[in-house]
Amino acid sequence: MDGLIYSILGDPFVQMWQMPDFFIQVIWEGFVSGILYALIALGFVLIFKASGIFNFAQGIMVVFSGLTLVGLHALGVPAFVALLMTIVVMYGLAFGIERLVLRNLVNQPDIILFMATIGLTNILIGGGQWIFGSETKSMITTELLIPTGSSVWEPGGGLVIFQHIDIAAAVIAALLIVSLALFFSKTKVGRALRAVADDHQASLSVGISLNQIWVITWFAAGIVALVAGIMWGARSDVSFSLQIIALKALPVLVLGGFTSVPGAIVGGLIIGVGEKLFEIYWGPLLGSGVEGWFAYVIALVFLLFRPQGLFGEKIIERV
Amino acid sequence: MFYREAGQFKTSYAEYLQALPLREDKVGIAIWLLLAVFYVPFFGLPGLEYTFAMNAIMIPVLIFTITALGLNILVGYTGQISLGTGAFMGVGAYACYKLTTYFPDVNIILIILASGFVSAAVGALFGLPSLRIKGFYLVVATLAAQFFLEWCFIRVEWLYNYNPSGAIEVPQREVFGIVVTGAAASPATRYLVVLGILIFLTIIAGNLVRGRIGRSWMMIRDMDIAAELIGVRPLRAKLSAFAVSSYYCGVSGALMVFLWLGAAEVESFDVNHSFLYLFMVIFGGLGSITGSYMGAAFIWTFPILLKELGKRVFDIDSIIMENVSLVAIGMLIVFILIKEPHGLARLWQLGKQKLRIWPFAH
Numbered sequence: 001m002d003g004l005i006y007s008i009l010g011d012p013f014v015q016m017w018q019m020p021d022f023f024i025q026v027i028w029e030g031f032v033s034g035i036l037y038a039l040i041a042l043g044f045v046l047i048f049k050a051s052g053i054f055n056f057a058q059g060i061m062v063v064f065s066g067l068t069l070v071g072l073h074a075l076g077v078p079a080f081v082a083l084l085m086t087i088v089v090m091y092g093l094a095f096g097i098e099r100l101v102l103r104n105l106v107n108q109p110d111i112i113l114f115m116a117t118i119g120l121t122n123i124l125i126g127g128g129q130w131i132f133g134s135e136t137k138s139m140i141t142t143e144l145l146i147p148t149g150s151s152v153w154e155p156g157g158g159l160v161i162f163q164h165i166d167i168a169a170a171v172i173a174a175l176l177i178v179s180l181a182l183f184f185s186k187t188k189v190g191r192a193l194r195a196v197a198d199d200h201q202a203s204l205s206v207g208i209s210l211n212q213i214w215v216i217t218w219f220a221a222g223i224v225a226l227v228a229g230i231m232w233g234a235r236s237d238v239s240f241s242l243q244i245i246a247l248k249a250l251p252v253l254v255l256g257g258f259t260s261v262p263g264a265i266v267g268g269l270i271i272g273v274g275e276k277l278f279e280i281y282w283g284p285l286l287g288s289g290v291e292g293w294f295a296y297v298i299a300l301v302f303l304l305f306r307p308q309g310l311f312g313e314k315i316i317e318r319v
Numbered sequence: 320m321f322y323r324e325a326g327q328f329k330t331s332y333a334e335y336l337q338a339l340p341l342r343e344d345k346v347g348i349a350i351w352l353l354l355a356v357f358y359v360p361f362f363g364l365p366g367l368e369y370t371f372a373m374n375a376i377m378i379p380v381l382i383f384t385i386t387a388l389g390l391n392i393l394v395g396y397t398g399q400i401s402l403g404t405g406a407f408m409g410v411g412a413y414a415c416y417k418l419t420t421y422f423p424d425v426n427i428i429l430i431i432l433a434s435g436f437v438s439a440a441v442g443a444l445f446g447l448p449s450l451r452i453k454g455f456y457l458v459v460a461t462l463a464a465q466f467f468l469e470w471c472f473i474r475v476e477w478l479y480n481y482n483p484s485g486a487i488e489v490p491q492r493e494v495f496g497i498v499v500t501g502a503a504a505s506p507a508t509r510y511l512v513v514l515g516i517l518i519f520l521t522i523i524a525g526n527l528v529r530g531r532i533g534r535s536w537m538m539i540r541d542m543d544i545a546a547e548l549i550g551v552r553p554l555r556a557k558l559s560a561f562a563v564s565s566y567y568c569g570v571s572g573a574l575m576v577f578l579w580l581g582a583a584e585v586e587s588f589d590v591n592h593s594f595l596y597l598f599m600v601i602f603g604g605l606g607s608i609t610g611s612y613m614g615a616a617f618i619w620t621f622p623i624l625l626k627e628l629g630k631r632v633f634d635i636d637s638i639i640m641e642n643v644s645l646v647a648i649g650m651l652i653v654f655i656l657i658k659e660p661h662g663l664a665r666l667w668q669l670g671k672q673k674l675r676i677w678p679f680a681h
Contacts, residue, residue, distance in 0.1 A: 054455045104657040110454065111400065112660050115601050118594065119652030126645025134638075244590065250459045258455070287474040296463030300448060303460060307452050 012281035024160050026280050027273055032166040032235075034272020035173045039228035040249040041256065041264035042177070043221040049197040049259050050217035051102070052110065056117040059246025060124045061222060065090055066229030066238040067132045070140060079143035090222030098215045125240065134240060139233030146234055169231040176227055177265065180220070189216060197259075251299030257309030266310060271295045322674040338525055355514055360507040373506035374579075375623060380616050381513045382574045387599040387611035388524050389567025394597070395605035396528055397560035398540030399449050403442075403461035404568055404596045406468035409588030411438040411569025412576040413478045416487045420480060427492040427499055428512060431577060435569040441468070442565020449557050453543070465590050472585040486584045489577050500577045509578040516574065520567060525608050527563065536560050537606070598648065602655060604664030613663040621648065 016023045040058060047055040068089050072082035101116055142148060147164035154160075184190040195203040196213045204210060232242060252271050256263025275294045283290045302309075322343045329335050339345050363372035386408065393401050414437035418430045445464035449457050472478060479487045491501030498504045499512055527533050535556040538546035547553055576583040595618065603614020622644035629640035659665050 054458075101653055101657075108656075108660065111398075112656055114400070114455065115597075116653050116656050118597070119649045119656065122649030122652065123646050124649075126642040126647075126649060130639065130642040130646065247462060247590070250462060254456060254459050289470055289474065293463065293466035293470050296459065296466050299459050300463040303448050303452050303456055307456060 007285060015281060021154075021160050026276050028160070028162065028166070030273035030276030031269060032169055032272070033276070034269040035170055036228055036232050036235075036268075037248055037252045037272055038265045038268025039173055039176070039224055039231070040246050041252040041268055042180075042261065043224040043228070044249055044253055045256075045259065045261055045264045046217050046221045046224065050193055051196075051214055052113075053102070053117065054110065054114045054258075055221065056114060057120040057124060058221065058225060058249065059243045060121045060128070061090075061093075061225040062229045062232065062246055063238065063240055063242050064093075064124050064128050064229075065222065065226035066139065066233045066242075067128050067137070069226070069230065070137045070233070070238055071132045073140045073143065074137075079140055082140075083144065086226060087223065090226060091219050094215050094218035094222055097218055098211060102214055103211060121243075125243070129240065136237040136239035137233075138237055139230060144230065146230075163235075165231075165234050169235070172227060172231065176224065177261075180224075181261070183220075193217060248295050251295040253309070254299040255302055255309055257311045260309065260311035263309055263311035271298070274298065322671060324675075338529070352518075356511070360510055370506060373510055376620055378506070378510055378513055378579050379575075380619050381510070381517050382571050382579055383596070383599060383615040383619055384612050385517055385520055385567055385571035385574065386596050387603060387615040388520065388608065389564045389571065390596050390600045391603075391606065391608075391611045392524065392528070392536070392567065393560055393564035394600055395607065395610075396533060396540060397536040397557065397564075399446075399453070399557065399560065400455070400458050400597075401461040401564070402458055402590065402593045402597065403445060403464035403468070405588040405590060405592040406465045407438050407442050407565045407568040408572025408575065408592075409468060409472055409585070410441045410565075411435055411572035412583060412588070413472065413487065414438065414569065415573035415577060416480075416489075417478065419490065419492065423490070423492075426494055427577070428494060428516070431516070431570060431573045434573045435566040438569020438572070439562040439566040442568070443558050443562040446558050446561025446565075449561065450554060462590070465593060469585055469589060472588065484584075486582050487576065488582045489580075502581060504578075513574055513578055516570065520570065521608065524567070528608070532556075532559060540606075598652060601652060602662055604662030607662070607664035609667060610662050610664030613667070617663065618648065621651075 040062060043058045043061070044055055047053055047058070065086055069082055069086045072085055073079055077085065097120065101120065102113075105113055105116055146168050149164045151162045151164065151167075152159065153162065184194060192203070192208045193213060193216065195206070195208060196210065200210065203213075229238065232238075248271065249268075252264060252267040254267075255270060256265070256267030275291050278294050279291045322341075324341055327340075327342055329340070334340070339348065359373075359377060363369035364376065367376070386404065390401065390404050393399050411434050415431055415434035418434055419425075419427060422430065441464075445461065448460040452460065473485065479485060482488070489500050491503055492499055497508055499508060528536070535546070535551045536559075538549075538551050539553060539556045539560075543553060546556070572588070575587070580587065599614035599618045600611065601614070602618055603612070604610025622641070625644045625647065626637050626640045629635040629643070630637060635643075655662060
């Protein structure tokens, strides 16, 4: 029994202390995957805030945008033109979804809209595999001028490796978040978006077109998805299995709160770092693969004590 | 003309309360039952090869109908969305496997029915968060169940008797001298066993949702605060819904492995299957027993038929047809949500209404 308690509460920390370079490496790896979780969660939050729709298709939008980019490049389109064309495709997707799906489902209960996005997920999976094939593809990293080397840092005789892709991912994600924040607070459209998030009817009454706003939010979520798709594709590959990993954005949302942009980021980082640490230091006690469910169980525990998340608005029910 | 209640008078309270008050409904269901029991096991489905009709269509459709019934109790009647169905089916399957390993001589049908209780216990455990959270937050809780249980099915080697392949292989079991499970069982036997269990569970589900407990589920679904105010205990209503739903899922999972697949790995219980079952429930109709039958039959047979059609008529590769059917199902889901959010069951009801007033328009 003492041995068990030691291996849970003692040994992992001793390992962290003895090999600080490895510890830093694990934190860094967790940090980078946390950024990617945060990006996916950000797409969810944008749509949830603007329309109250829980967009289940966000994960597949990440895959779809990545596939479109790679597929266009494979047709011989130069990388940056392909990037622009992908952005156009994401706009077309947002427009089509609003026109064909959302507009017809106004005023339906949330569960119906949620299920419509599951149907949408199916369409995007089937369509994506139909057009681009189901095999995994590698992201056009060098063509997009994303650095691929690695830097080595040696703190006190240790060894920590930073992939340049990961650094680029962190920087790009930070830029994206800053520009989104500026867009929300400084531009007219951004203010309209915030007004819609606050109150649909009031914003309608001051002349904001809800349909237009929805297209813009889905487009913004599509852009976030594209960035997440590029970064994730550069780290591993572009494949449909990413869709299951993208479900991890859900526990991130629970942790951060469904309506909070900073919450999505902080939640993503907590989940990313937490699951890596747990996998490396506590995972061997349970057998490997705990990464698959750790995030969800953390979210489950969290839900029991603070259902609104770290930064979410308090859930008040009125009758 | 053929379907109206005129002239059928009820003379006692009990007659009003029966499950199928209309004579036409009774006759209709009797015809379906006669066909299912006396025609299908011997001749299969018209126009299809016998073993294909049994193994690829009839048996899985009946099994998934049980799943859809269970999920409908949770999603349609109680209003709690679950994405953990696949894992709860897995719990039933592994429980059945362990039970029949320890008690090889006990009737396998009893073991299948008993393994549902293990699944019910697990389901109620993972339903606990539903007391504090609802809606999409609950989706996350059920996803936690899904991924955690999937991991258990891989890592806990005791569950599959330390089999190096990681799969469970169904042993041969006999009931009254007839082989029911394993490779030697005939399709007709397996079909009839599944059908029997399905009919039994349908009767129970139909009466549960008509009764006191079913009404408390529907009150929780429609407005939980109001339900609480007039004396429905959310704890009891929600957890019983989770338990009953998981019982159905567990039984169908055990049936799926023992009477249909014959062997199973963790892939048979993954999250994509959970989505498939949710589609069946949405498509058939939330909160409808008939809808569970229609949804399971439609969602399961539609891709198969599409694939056959593509192969025979247009000579298209089956991989492409698979993607086409994914897109088609997605579009159908969106379409039916827009046009008729209550699913096929509602269309069926509208059709019956039309028949009642025919030949008049109103």
